[in-house]
Amino acid sequence: MPHSQYPSDHAQVGMQVNSGADGVEVVQPPSIVTRKLGPGAVLPMRLDPRVLQRMERAIEKMADSYEKSLKTEIRQMLLSHDEWQAGKQEAIHAIYALAHDIRGLAGTFSRPVTGRISNALCQYLEALPNLDAADGAVVRLHVDAMFAAAMDAQEPSEEVAKATLAGLERLVTRTLEHCRPAADPAHG
Amino acid sequence: MSSANPIDKLSILIADDSETVRRLLASLLAALGAGRVFIANNGSEALTTFFRYCPDIIITDAAMAPIDGYELVDTVRTHPESPDPNVPVIMLSALSGDAHEARAEQMGVSILLSKPLVPEAFYKAISEALASAERRAWLEEAALKIADPSPLPDDKSPMPASRSRMLH
Numbered sequence: 001m002p003h004s005q006y007p008s009d010h011a012q013v014g015m016q017v018n019s020g021a022d023g024v025e026v027v028q029p030p031s032i033v034t035r036k037l038g039p040g041a042v043l044p045m046r047l048d049p050r051v052l053q054r055m056e057r058a059i060e061k062m063a064d065s066y067e068k069s070l071k072t073e074i075r076q077m078l079l080s081h082d083e084w085q086a087g088k089q090e091a092i093h094a095i096y097a098l099a100h101d102i103r104g105l106a107g108t109f110s111r112p113v114t115g116r117i118s119n120a121l122c123q124y125l126e127a128l129p130n131l132d133a134a135d136g137a138v139v140r141l142h143v144d145a146m147f148a149a150a151m152d153a154q155e156p157s158e159e160v161a162k163a164t165l166a167g168l169e170r171l172v173t174r175t176l177e178h179c180r181p182a183a184d185p186a187h188g
Numbered sequence: 189m190s191s192a193n194p195i196d197k198l199s200i201l202i203a204d205d206s207e208t209v210r211r212l213l214a215s216l217l218a219a220l221g222a223g224r225v226f227i228a229n230n231g232s233e234a235l236t237t238f239f240r241y242c243p244d245i246i247i248t249d250a251a252m253a254p255i256d257g258y259e260l261v262d263t264v265r266t267h268p269e270s271p272d273p274n275v276p277v278i279m280l281s282a283l284s285g286d287a288h289e290a291r292a293e294q295m296g297v298s299i300l301l302s303k304p305l306v307p308e309a310f311y312k313a314i315s316e317a318l319a320s321a322e323r324r325a326w327l328e329e330a331a332l333k334i335a336d337p338s339p340l341p342d343d344k345s346p347m348p349a350s351r352s353r354m355l356h
Contacts, residue, residue, distance in 0.1 A: 036244045052307055054219035055220065055311070056307055059215055059216075061215070069208060101208070103282045104304060105206075105208055105303065108247040108303070
């Protein structure tokens with residue numbers, strides 16, 4: 001019969017050390033799963049399809065309000081772009097913050113193309129020595145593409161999305177080749 | 189037997205500066221049947237909640253102010269009065285790249301989950317985060333034993349000694 005060698009010490013940490021008949025030591029490490037989920041719980045937890053359906057319904061319930069929020073955010077990006085071009089330097093930071101939010105959420109709410117274009121804009125801005133070095137036309141084309149993708153009830157096809165993203169990527173590559181590092185390398 | 193819905197036993201802390209993300213995560217956790225959900229607008233609020241309520245899992249964004257997700261995790265892992273240094277942490281972020289991943293790993297993030305959020309991946313991340321935390325606790329226990337190999341009375345085992353800060 002296996003027996004516990006160190007009951008007093010290992011009982012504190014939920015660790016069991018047993019010696020089998022063949023002398024091999026069998027160690028059961030302390031279980032966070034047991035502590036948090038109760039005895040008998042195992043990992044990975046079984047993925048219950050009913051739970052998954054509930055989660056998908058929860059997203060659907062939020063979809064309408066997200067649609068409105070997304071359109072508002074893209075309009076705000078256009079306004080911020082105008083302000084930035086008019087000399088308000090901090091407006092480019094607002095554009096980045098909005099793009100960052102959209103790249104994280106749009107895909108969850110059935111706006112993957114908008115999310116991918118937004119991600120492309122973020123990656124362009126993150127590649128710059130600082131946000132003030134951003135090119136106005138490059139930023140505007142990304143925001144216009146997001147506007148076009150998000151304003152219709154249905155996003156453009158995958159073919160159109162790929163062509164759009166490829167065009168934006170070529171533009172970004174050419175622009176970055178000509179972008180010289182600024183005196184202050186800190187990101188904005 | 190395991191519970192039909194083991195997540196109903198869990199308390200979960202959400203930390204994100206986006207109201208939409210907070211609402212989304214809270215809705216998904218409600219759909220999962222999470223027992224208790226705490227919501228924080230940033231890392232600072234999250235730390236206050238963590239030290240007060242010691243949730244079972246933390247789900248955090250990376251980029252927040254005044255305390256970001258990395259600093260949140262670092263404090264949870266290393267603060268001498270942390271109520272649970274091994275709490276599973278899921279970092280949810282739209283950031284990508286080696287630097288982000290290396291920093292998250294260095295700070296002790298259990299699971300990195302990319303945005304946009306997919307329900308199935310989110311569900312699996314909770315399960316994997318618990319498993320990861322278990323491995324972490326076990327490895328730390330072993331590391332402590334290596335650092336301090338003094339045997340227990342009658343101890344002939346190479347197994348690590350207990351450290352109360354790791355388990356509750």
